[in-house]
Amino acid sequence: MANSHPLVDRGAAVSLTGQDLHLSFGDNHVLRGVDIHVEAGTTTTVIGPSGSGKSTLLRVLNRLHEPQQGDILIDGRSVLKDDPDQLRRRIGMVFQQFNLFPHRTVAQNVELGPRKLLGLDKDEARALAIAQLESVGLAHKADARPSTLSGGQQQRVAIARALAMHPQIMFFDEATSALDPELVKGVLALMTDLSEQGMTMIVVTHEMGYARDVSDHVVFMDEGMVVETGAPEQIFTDARSDRLKTFLSQIL
Ligand SMILES: Nc1ncnc2c1ncn2[C@@H]1O[C@H](COP(=O)(O)OP(=O)(O)OP(=O)(O)O)[C@@H](O)[C@H]1O
Numbered sequence: 367m368a369n370s371h372p373l374v375d376r377g378a379a380v381s382l383t384g385q386d387l388h389l390s391f392g393d394n395h396v397l398r399g400v401d402i403h404v405e406a407g408t409t410t411t412v413i414g415p416s417g418s419g420k421s422t423l424l425r426v427l428n429r430l431h432e433p434q435q436g437d438i439l440i441d442g443r444s445v446l447k448d449d450p451d452q453l454r455r456r457i458g459m460v461f462q463q464f465n466l467f468p469h470r471t472v473a474q475n476v477e478l479g480p481r482k483l484l485g486l487d488k489d490e491a492r493a494l495a496i497a498q499l500e501s502v503g504l505a506h507k508a509d510a511r512p513s514t515l516s517g518g519q520q521q522r523v524a525i526a527r528a529l530a531m532h533p534q535i536m537f538f539d540e541a542t543s544a545l546d547p548e549l550v551k552g553v554l555a556l557m558t559d560l561s562e563q564g565m566t567m568i569v570v571t572h573e574m575g576y577a578r579d580v581s582d583h584v585v586f587m588d589e590g591m592v593v594e595t596g597a598p599e600q601i602f603t604d605a606r607s608d609r610l611k612t613f614l615s616q617i618l
C-alpha cells in the first residue's frame with residue numbers, strides 16, 4: 367500500500383518466546399507443550415488444521431488464558447509475573463471479526479484505547495487517530511460510522527486501532543478470513559507493509575501466499591503441538607512430516 371506514513375514507529379523491535387506451553391480446557395488438552403520463538407522484527411505465520419490450537423496459542427501468549435505450564439518471554443525476560451494488562455498493552459491483536467463499536471465513529475474507535483489506557487487528552491487522541499488512519503489510507507473516513515465502510519476498510523480501521531496503542535508485537539488471527547476475496551488484498555498489503563517495516567508479528571492465516579512470500583518463519587501446528595517449523599521455502603517445498611504434507615496437499 368503506497369503511503370508515506372510509517373506504520374511502525376515505536377523504538378527497537380522485541381523478540382517473543384513461548385516455551386513448553388500447556389493449556390487444557392477440562393480434559394481437552396489443547397496445547398501440549400508448544401515452543402515458539404519469534405525473532406525481533408520478524409514475522410512468523412502459524413498454519414494448521416481447524417482445532418489444532420492456533421487461536422488458543424495466541425490467547426495464551428498474551429495471557430487471555432494463563433498457561434498451566436511453560437513460560438512466555440519478551441526479549442528473553444519472563445513476563446508471567448507482570449501485570450497481564452501491561453503485557454496485553456504491548457501486544458496488538460486483530461481478529462477475524464473486526465469488533466469495532468458500531469455507535470462510534472471510525473476515529474472514535476481508534477481514539478478510545480489511547481485515551482483510556484495511554485492517558486492522552488481528547489485533542490492528542492484525535493491527532494493520533496487521524497495519523498494512524500492516514501497510515502492505513504482511511505483518514506477520509508474518520509467521521510464515518512464503521513457500518514458504512516467495506517469489510518476490508520473496517521479491518522484496516524481495526525489494524526489502525528491496534529497500532530494506535532503503539533504495540534511492540536502484533537497478532538493477527540485469520541484477519542482476512544471473513545472478507546470478500548476482492549477485499550483481502552488491501553488488508554494483506556497492509557500486513558505486508560507492517561512485516562517489512564520490522565514489526566514483530568505472529569500471523570495465524572490460511573493465506574499461503576503471505577506465509578510463503580512475506581513471513582520469515584512458518585510454524586505448522588496439529589493437535590496442540592508444533593509438528594514442524596522452518597523457513598517458508600523449507601515448509602512449502604521440503605516438508606518432512608506426513609502430517610504437514612497431507613495438510614499442504616489439501617490446501618494448496
Ligand atoms: N474457551 C474455550 N473453552 C473450551 N474449549 C476451547 C476454548 N477455546 C478453544 N477451545 C478448544 O480448543 C481447541 C483448539 O481450538 P482453537 O480455536 O485454538 O483452534 P484453531 O487452530 O484456532 O482452529 P480454527 O482454524 O478453526 O480457528 C478446540 O478443541 C476447541 O474446542
Ligand SMILES: [Mg+2]
Nearest residue numbers: 420421422539
Ligand atoms: Mg482459530
